[in-house]
Amino acid sequence: MQKNLKYLRIVWALLFLVAVTFLFVDFSETFPEPFYQWILSLQVVPGVMRLGQFLMHGAGVTAWGLVTVLVLTLLFGRVYCSFLCPLGMLQDVAGTISRRFRGKKGRLKFALPQNRWRYAILGLVVVSVFFAGTLLLNLTDPYSNFGRIASDLIRPVYLTGNNLLASGLQALGSYWLYPVEIIRAEPLTLLVPVLVLGLVVWMSVRRGRLFCNTVCPVGTLLGLISRGSLFRLSFNKKTCNRCGDCMYACKSQCIDVKTQTVDVSRCVGCFNCITACDKGGIRYRPAFSGRASKAEATVSSGRRKMLAETAGFLAVAAGSVSLLKAQDAEGSGAEPISFDGAVPEDQLPGLRRVPVSPPGSRGLAHFTSACTACHLCVSACPTGVLQPSFLDYGLLGINMPRMDYMASFCNEYCTKCSEVCPNGAILPLTTEEKSTVQLGQVYFHREHCIVVTDGTSCGSCAEHCPTKAVRMVPYQGELTIPFTDTSICIGCGACQYACPVPEKAIFVLSNKVHQVALKPVEEAVEHQEMEEFPF
Amino acid sequence: MDRRKFISSSVTAGVAAGTAWSFLPLDKVFAAAANDPQLPYDMVAVMGGEPAAMFDKAIAALGGMKSFVKSGQTVVVKPNIGWDRKPEMAANTHPELVAAVVSHCLKAGAKEVLVLDHSCDNWIKAYATSGIEAAAKQAGARLVSADAESQYQTVSIPKGVRLKTAKVHQAILNADVLINVPVLKHHDGAGISLCMKNLMGIVWDRGFWHRNDLQQCIADMATWRKPDLNIVDGYRVLQKNGPKGVTAQDAVLRKSLILSKDMVAADSAAARIFGKEPATIGHIRIANEMGIGVMDTDKLNIHRIKL
Numbered sequence: 001m002q003k004n005l006k007y008l009r010i011v012w013a014l015l016f017l018v019a020v021t022f023l024f025v026d027f028s029e030t031f032p033e034p035f036y037q038w039i040l041s042l043q044v045v046p047g048v049m050r051l052g053q054f055l056m057h058g059a060g061v062t063a064w065g066l067v068t069v070l071v072l073t074l075l076f077g078r079v080y081c082s083f084l085c086p087l088g089m090l091q092d093v094a095g096t097i098s099r100r101f102r103g104k105k106g107r108l109k110f111a112l113p114q115n116r117w118r119y120a121i122l123g124l125v126v127v128s129v130f131f132a133g134t135l136l137l138n139l140t141d142p143y144s145n146f147g148r149i150a151s152d153l154i155r156p157v158y159l160t161g162n163n164l165l166a167s168g169l170q171a172l173g174s175y176w177l178y179p180v181e182i183i184r185a186e187p188l189t190l191l192v193p194v195l196v197l198g199l200v201v202w203m204s205v206r207r208g209r210l211f212c213n214t215v216c217p218v219g220t221l222l223g224l225i226s227r228g229s230l231f232r233l234s235f236n237k238k239t240c241n242r243c244g245d246c247m248y249a250c251k252s253q254c255i256d257v258k259t260q261t262v263d264v265s266r267c268v269g270c271f272n273c274i275t276a277c278d279k280g281g282i283r284y285r286p287a288f289s290g291r292a293s294k295a296e297a298t299v300s301s302g303r304r305k306m307l308a309e310t311a312g313f314l315a316v317a318a319g320s321v322s323l324l325k326a327q328d329a330e331g332s333g334a335e336p337i338s339f340d341g342a343v344p345e346d347q348l349p350g351l352r353r354v355p356v357s358p359p360g361s362r363g364l365a366h367f368t369s370a371c372t373a374c375h376l377c378v379s380a381c382p383t384g385v386l387q388p389s390f391l392d393y394g395l396l397g398i399n400m401p402r403m404d405y406m407a408s409f410c411n412e413y414c415t416k417c418s419e420v421c422p423n424g425a426i427l428p429l430t431t432e433e434k435s436t437v438q439l440g441q442v443y444f445h446r447e448h449c450i451v452v453t454d455g456t457s458c459g460s461c462a463e464h465c466p467t468k469a470v471r472m473v474p475y476q477g478e479l480t481i482p483f484t485d486t487s488i489c490i491g492c493g494a495c496q497y498a499c500p501v502p503e504k505a506i507f508v509l510s511n512k513v514h515q516v517a518l519k520p521v522e523e524a525v526e527h528q529e530m531e532e533f534p535f
Numbered sequence: 536m537d538r539r540k541f542i543s544s545s546v547t548a549g550v551a552a553g554t555a556w557s558f559l560p561l562d563k564v565f566a567a568a569a570n571d572p573q574l575p576y577d578m579v580a581v582m583g584g585e586p587a588a589m590f591d592k593a594i595a596a597l598g599g600m601k602s603f604v605k606s607g608q609t610v611v612v613k614p615n616i617g618w619d620r621k622p623e624m625a626a627n628t629h630p631e632l633v634a635a636v637v638s639h640c641l642k643a644g645a646k647e648v649l650v651l652d653h654s655c656d657n658w659i660k661a662y663a664t665s666g667i668e669a670a671a672k673q674a675g676a677r678l679v680s681a682d683a684e685s686q687y688q689t690v691s692i693p694k695g696v697r698l699k700t701a702k703v704h705q706a707i708l709n710a711d712v713l714i715n716v717p718v719l720k721h722h723d724g725a726g727i728s729l730c731m732k733n734l735m736g737i738v739w740d741r742g743f744w745h746r747n748d749l750q751q752c753i754a755d756m757a758t759w760r761k762p763d764l765n766i767v768d769g770y771r772v773l774q775k776n777g778p779k780g781v782t783a784q785d786a787v788l789r790k791s792l793i794l795s796k797d798m799v800a801a802d803s804a805a806a807r808i809f810g811k812e813p814a815t816i817g818h819i820r821i822a823n824e825m826g827i828g829v830m831d832t833d834k835l836n837i838h839r840i841k842l
Contacts, residue, residue, distance in 0.1 A: 028659075167685050170705060175649070178680035383657045411619060411657055413664075456748040457817060459724025460741075464655060468776050472723045478817060480723070498655075500745035522784045525774040527810075530789060533580055533839050534807040535832040 002284055005271035009082055017089040024150035024379045025158040027180050036420055040376075041065025042084050044218045045141040046422030049370055053424030070225065077226040077233075081212055081219055081268035087142035088212055088219075088268065090149070091204035095251055098205040108207070111253040113266055114214045122220040133396040138372045139192070140217050143422075145200070147374030148193040148399060152388060155379060156182055181384070183407045189388040192399055208251030213266045223265035231284050233267060233274070235260040240281030249276035354510040355392040355402035356440045356491060359410065360418035360426040363513035364393065371425035373399040377417035384408040385493060386417055403439060405493030405508055410439070412466040412492060438517040440491030440508040442469055442484045448505035451481045461495035461506045467520045470495045470506065482506060487518045577835040578795040580804060584842035586632035586770045589792040593766075594639055596838050597794060603764045606644030608711035612636050612676065613762070615718045615733050616652035616667050618779045619660040625771040625786035626779050628718040630666035632768050632792075636716055637674035649706050651679040652736040655779075658682045679706050687739040694825070695755035697747045702739035707760075715762035715798070719769040719789075719805045721777030724749055726816040728778050729805050730765045730798035731757045750817030757798055757818075757827045767793040767805045774809070799828025800835055807832070 717733035
């Protein structure tokens, strides 16, 4: 019976992995909102971040997904890692394929836990989130890392496939599929996802779930919780002949055949070992039954020493993160800006940008305190205005999404990013609320404007402006020229995007703290009824 | 030059009308401004009805859609679906009119009717919010995306002054019949937006137009392929804050409709409904000078219908 657990896991994991991947590559809003929420709510780091948002801002957030994972872990151990973690499942795919090719050479054996590393990393991540921001969490969270891999690396491939198919069909006269413009990423924004993908694939090929049992803070945390789990794997010492089949099948390298023990804190609940043993020598059993293994003897011996070392690590960590933070404070300052005089030089497009953060993020400080750069909003954004940054938010905000008004502009009625953000970095907004959220303010650089330089009509910026914060006023003869009213500007970037001059004559300057714009004045048009044709 | 062009186009119209032309007394030819049911109409103008009802009357006056669409032909209907705006904001062509045009095309025997526009706002949102997607689909049309460069092909515009080439949507190049269905509205860049301006939505790179004398480029594009029929939606007119509009207050109910094969003529008449002298709109004036059509509505044989 238990031998089928492995196959159940594989079927579930493949379906779930495809579903999570689809969240990040889909461009046509195929699935309804609840589907997103269901999958996302089961991810640990977003759940913890939302809980944090709830505690800090009282932002309405349900934590039932987190509770579900906690209960599952207390019952069955780290099944999250095999059933719900997309990065874990991705590693299983990579590992399985490579081991199929490498045969006995690729076989894994029992290995000791890297306790010093894993507890230190977990500690560092936790401390840094409190004192320095999300950088370390951003780089180690399996969900966010998977998100970046799917959104930045898999999505372009998926879109390219769609476009090839669509043009093929179009050549045949069918418009069943439509092509999608692929906004090319700035190469450096791909650095982290490429490195992480390389790292996890390499680690999974070489050492199975080494990443999950050493680097991943979620794995370590759930490992601690799973020490108290109700069901766990244990040997049947009567039937086990120590052949080692279970050990070779264990990608966590946590089965010690010599001592007939399983390290519960590293076991990811994949059930490969049960299927591998044809004698029923290893089974899933309640912890209180006599046969269940005592919580990993190998680990507990050095626990005290390890705790002391971890504490030392944390002290060093706290010091270094506060240094980092001091360095970065400049990038997330909170003072609102005004542009009575010249444009601050760091705000000119093309120079070092102060990024514009998405609507609902309240400003750079809140946004960077909660975002782990999973890029779900980047994938979900219907206009493509949300794009990954590199170091625009500073090192601590690496890869966090920014409003890229060279790529597109924000739709005034759309609240998609605030709906999907699993962390609460982009907080929910109604369309009504959004209509007055000011992300930045328009700035008109007259000397670049085509009306001035060429003496011809344009008006592209005013055309696209949803509030007429940019409108055309008389210039010379029939010509009109842009005129800006920052009080009703929402900073959507439509003017900047639409400006046909490559160096941009009009652009949005970031509000480091989002402001509230005035509503455009409604005024009925004066007109005379038309009695006769005027021609 | 433009006078000669005008005469030659009148002659063409005359030939189309058949032999009746040669029997007409000379004074009638020069008094074409009057409503003359003996001559083919240069334009049909309707006012006072709902969009579909006005269109039914207008197209009947031109001999029905069969005069433009033959059985088995592929038709592209090109409304203005530029913006994520509801019908009451009048930033896009009225969905009811688009649906009526589609139905008439299908009744006339069209094999397929495609509806598309290179929207400025996100196209999926614009197609949906404008009401055009639902209405046109209901009427039997197929909505086509125009949002990716791969759908466009470069064409040359030999008569263009500034715009010598443009990337045009594949569906337009493949279509037997092109029906242009702009909405009459204020436009911050072009002055007002009408038939000629609406053709900006069949090309890919609009930025080029804005960089290279917008008004001239609009006129240049009008020399490329003249739509087989132009239908100006003047039902609800965005009088200010165009082309997108800020609130429904920016629009005024005008309940008018203009049909013509001549874009310059239709734009000129519609400009008057808007309350502008056509010659003050750069691209209408330029197009008239280039001989693309007739701006002087007094020279046109207009059938006026009041409902």
